[in-house]
Amino acid sequence: MMDIVLISCGKNLLMSQYFLSLSVCLIIFLRNRSIQENGDVKIEQKIDEVSFGKSLRFVFTLMVLKSHFSQKYPPVKFLSEKDRKRILITGGAGFVGSHLTDKLMMDGHELTVVDNFFTGRKRNVEHWIGHENFELINHDVVEPLYIEVDQIYHLASPASPPNYMYNPIKTLKTNTIGTLNMLGLAKRVGARLLLASTSEVYGDPEVHPQNEDYWGHVNPIGPRACYDEGKRVAETMCYAYMKQEGVEVRVARIFNTFGSRMHMNDGRVVSNFILQALQGEPLTVSLFFFFFFFCSDLVNGLVLLMNSNISSPVNLVMSRSQIQFLSEAQDDPQRRRPDIRKAKMMLGWEPVVPLEEGLNKTIQYFSRELEHQANNQYIPKPKAARMKKGRPRHN
């Protein structure tokens, strides 16, 4: 006997209409049934195919609606009005931004994610869409934005060489005009702004390890300058707004990060390796020292920094896991070795996710993505690693 479970749809008129239609169709459907001698229920051969098809369509619609209306969100803490903050994350649909979104949502804050989806994806934050604490706005930070917020995490910027070199002028505009706009917003509403800066501000460093006092060694007219110098001037703007306008700023210099939702195809070392391994291709190996850290560690560091009283730049990196790749041609090692003593001392922060665990999670994510892409007839190829002359990809 077929069980029909009708779920109370409460006040929702749309749902009520669907249930009504469904009930009518089910009545038509059930009228066309006959009872066999042994008492089992069987669908008669002469069943009206049109009614049956309609019934199925309605059942399907019902299932879609049911899954839509009963969507479950990840657990969210309750925060009192006093503790709950209105937070803007620019670039919140990107790799780092979406993990930050998850953390702050789960911590119970109200979030507005602003993204122009240049490299970010709705899919990265879709599990929050519809939640009362969450809003997603398709907006380019190069245009002014007028909203009321308490904190701004400013992450909007292409972050990998193929992406930021794709349109260097736009990269510059995003990091300069975009940052000015966000600082202007921070000034207007009295919000604190955290800039996601980068280890690229150190350029090709002549000093090892690099602590926050090192001024860097950047080629101002090289192909990477749109990003490196863009972030440097973004930092300059932060401190100009701090000194001149009293805006509270925080600056995180982010080193290599990896994890789920990172782009599979943008030439980062970790993504290249995992992709090549999963697709059975030869691994591209060169000589570099890398310090990696997992996205959840970074996100915790960003939140700690935002809520600290440290206004000077802070390196956020992993110090424990280190991978050395050796090339056949023993070129000069291009190194970047972070000094994170300041983050440890002043924020009490240090990365906790072991490299192996982070890699496992990332590999699982990549496998799922490859499966998804294969189903959609698209197989990404890792970009050839730019190893000999260039520098490795950093954030």
Ligand SMILES: O=c1ccn([C@@H]2O[C@H](COP(=O)(O)OP(=O)(O)O[C@H]3OC[C@@H](O)[C@H](O)[C@H]3O)[C@@H](O)[C@H]2O)c(=O)[nH]1
């Ligand atoms: O003009 C732009 C360009 C980019 N973006 C968005 O900014 C986000 C950048 O995220 P990506 O996934 O590409 O890169 P990541 O998350 O690794 O970058 C992050 O860490 C390094 C920092 O330098 C970056 O600023 C920060 O976003 C994307 O969602 C992208 O769509 C904008 O909103 N506007």
